[in-house]
Structure formats: structure tokens, C-alpha cells
Amino acid sequence: MTKHEHIATRKATNLSLDVDLVADAKALGINLSRACEEALRKEIAAERGRRWQEDNKEAIAAWNVWAENNELPLDKYRQF
Numbered sequence: 001m002t003k004h005e006h007i008a009t010r011k012a013t014n015l016s017l018d019v020d021l022v023a024d025a026k027a028l029g030i031n032l033s034r035a036c037e038e039a040l041r042k043e044i045a046a047e048r049g050r051r052w053q054e055d056n057k058e059a060i061a062a063w064n065v066w067a068e069n070n071e072l073p074l075d076k077y078r079q080f
Helices: 003-008 017-027 032-055 058-067
Strands: none
Touching: 003 032, 017 032
16 A cells, blocks of 8 residues: 555544643644654554564574574674
8 A cells, every 4th residue: 555545544533632742733733643643653563563572482582592502594694
């Protein structure tokens, strides 16, 4: 989905926001909907990342143990 298509598919939502934040945002010309969307996108990405790590923690731990005890597959190509 392109950015334009994504913006076109919007849903009206009621939110409760701090009065002072809303006043400051309006005074500064900040679009509340866009600012809330961007913050929500970041929060969703962070939560998905956290859940992925939680769901895969056993595999990650197993790989870390393996990597400590074995040579990494492409280690000879490392530049650092």
C-alpha cells in the first residue's frame, strides 16, 4: 500500500488528550491526527519487535550458545 493509499483509508476516532498538549500543538500548527498516527506507528513497531523477541527468545538463546561454541559460518569474510 502506498503512502497516499494508506492516508486515504482513514477512520474517525475519538481520543482523550491532555488539554495543554492539544493547545500547544494547535499553537504550533501541528496536525494532531498525523502526530498521533506517527506515534502509534512507532509504538506498534516497538511492541511487535518486543513480542517477536519474546516469541523467539529460546531460538535466539540457542543461536547465541551455538555461536559462542562454533565459528560463525561467514566469519572468514568479516572486515571487523
